[in-house]
Amino acid sequence: MHAVVFGNVTAIIQRMYARRSLYHTRMKDLKDFIRVHRLPQQLKQRMLEYFQTTWSVNNGIDANELLRDFPDELRADIAMHLHKDILQLPLFETASRGCLRALSLHIKTSFCAPGEYLLRQGDALQAHYFVCSGSLEVLKDNMVLAILGKGDLIGADLPGKDQVIKTNADVKALTYCDLQYVALRGLVEVLELYPEYCSKFMADIHQDLTFNLREGSEIEVGACLSPPPVQAPAPGDAG
Amino acid sequence: MHAVVFGNVTAIIQRMYARRSLYHTRMKDLKDFIRVHRLPQQLKQRMLEYFQTTWSVNNGIDANELLRDFPDELRADIAMHLHKDILQLPLFETASRGCLRALSLHIKTSFCAPGEYLLRQGDALQAHYFVCSGSLEVLKDNMVLAILGKGDLIGADLPGKDQVIKTNADVKALTYCDLQYVALRGLVEVLELYPEYCSKFMADIHQDLTFNLREGSEIEVGACLSPPPVQAPAPGDAG
Numbered sequence: 001m002h003a004v005v006f007g008n009v010t011a012i013i014q015r016m017y018a019r020r021s022l023y024h025t026r027m028k029d030l031k032d033f034i035r036v037h038r039l040p041q042q043l044k045q046r047m048l049e050y051f052q053t054t055w056s057v058n059n060g061i062d063a064n065e066l067l068r069d070f071p072d073e074l075r076a077d078i079a080m081h082l083h084k085d086i087l088q089l090p091l092f093e094t095a096s097r098g099c100l101r102a103l104s105l106h107i108k109t110s111f112c113a114p115g116e117y118l119l120r121q122g123d124a125l126q127a128h129y130f131v132c133s134g135s136l137e138v139l140k141d142n143m144v145l146a147i148l149g150k151g152d153l154i155g156a157d158l159p160g161k162d163q164v165i166k167t168n169a170d171v172k173a174l175t176y177c178d179l180q181y182v183a184l185r186g187l188v189e190v191l192e193l194y195p196e197y198c199s200k201f202m203a204d205i206h207q208d209l210t211f212n213l214r215e216g217s218e219i220e221v222g223a224c225l226s227p228p229p230v231q232a233p234a235p236g237d238a239g
Numbered sequence: 240m241h242a243v244v245f246g247n248v249t250a251i252i253q254r255m256y257a258r259r260s261l262y263h264t265r266m267k268d269l270k271d272f273i274r275v276h277r278l279p280q281q282l283k284q285r286m287l288e289y290f291q292t293t294w295s296v297n298n299g300i301d302a303n304e305l306l307r308d309f310p311d312e313l314r315a316d317i318a319m320h321l322h323k324d325i326l327q328l329p330l331f332e333t334a335s336r337g338c339l340r341a342l343s344l345h346i347k348t349s350f351c352a353p354g355e356y357l358l359r360q361g362d363a364l365q366a367h368y369f370v371c372s373g374s375l376e377v378l379k380d381n382m383v384l385a386i387l388g389k390g391d392l393i394g395a396d397l398p399g400k401d402q403v404i405k406t407n408a409d410v411k412a413l414t415y416c417d418l419q420y421v422a423l424r425g426l427v428e429v430l431e432l433y434p435e436y437c438s439k440f441m442a443d444i445h446q447d448l449t450f451n452l453r454e455g456s457e458i459e460v461g462a463c464l465s466p467p468p469v470q471a472p473a474p475g476d477a478g
Binding site: 025028029030032033036037039040043046047050054062110112116117118120122123124126164166 | 257258296297298300302305308309310311312313316317320321335336337340341431432433434
């Protein structure tokens, strides 16, 4: 009799501590991985910090995994709520309801720890980033070109077909930053589904970008309403 | 009160034995699977050996799963460290920092047990393989064409669009081999993002391959600086 009660209560308490114990398990995996592969101390530090911060944000719950089997309609409602900050940009004002919802499903949240690089000069640009909180600096050859903060959008006008955009500067976090980003590949997919908005987007993106990461964009600003000029054509897209 | 203590202690002890018990669970699943499907003894042996060796290498930790949510910048730093052996090949010397990091995210580690085949003659080639340790033999019609060892790169010059490369020989492990490989699909994706390096890569890959698995490549060696000749066109790519 006692044993039964005891067993049940134990089980209940274990559930109470389940999340915490999951944290410890994941942390142990991470440390074992670092040990097995003899990762240098500095890298280890960054990994552990990132893990701890992520956990403090999402409590170890993988939203994609959690919502995977939900119907698109419901997932879109959830995504619209989670990503309302970036979707409130004037850039998206003219997008139809369906277009916005399709976009919302391609938006992800992320963060950047102080001193970490979000983007590196010369890398192929993969996404548009929206700063929800914190501040970052845009660096070119170690010269600060801009300081970005809450509400700023970083990215580039869309690449033409068979074209890749190389970021023209480093973007480095000065403080802890919450970010929302939409991957270029996903963005292009949606714009193909909503051509009426596509042209509007192409025209507006220039003004709405706080900083344009397109290589040589500085000298393009005058032509911001014309479609992006073709440069450095290359096979494939930027996705 | 007792229950609380008991619950905590139980949780702690469970964590202590979590990894070991995970091993036993996975092993049991595997054995049940083998039993249910009545797999032949020899196949069973290979499966169990592979499972045990994998576990001894990665401790049952799925690196991809573990690092999935890390930001690209951090994941690239980790990947660059894990795969520095293959990335130190002269072939990659001229690749830009961003290109190397993008590549590193497509490199995977693997191993091959003695007597196991890494590649079979006539199969579509899926990746370039780099030998970190151990030795393999290249066989054609049961004739040994080459013995491969530490630092050797096996693969083929890249296929043209809508083209598949069929491996022209068997590659069989003589000893336990640690390998790093980059999937052709991932490689092509990156080269499309970095066209300036793509041409260099196409030109250099011939000399840097210890053994070229492209069908009929033996008679091509003279033309190693020209782009790969189109042969046996087939739908789809080698990814």
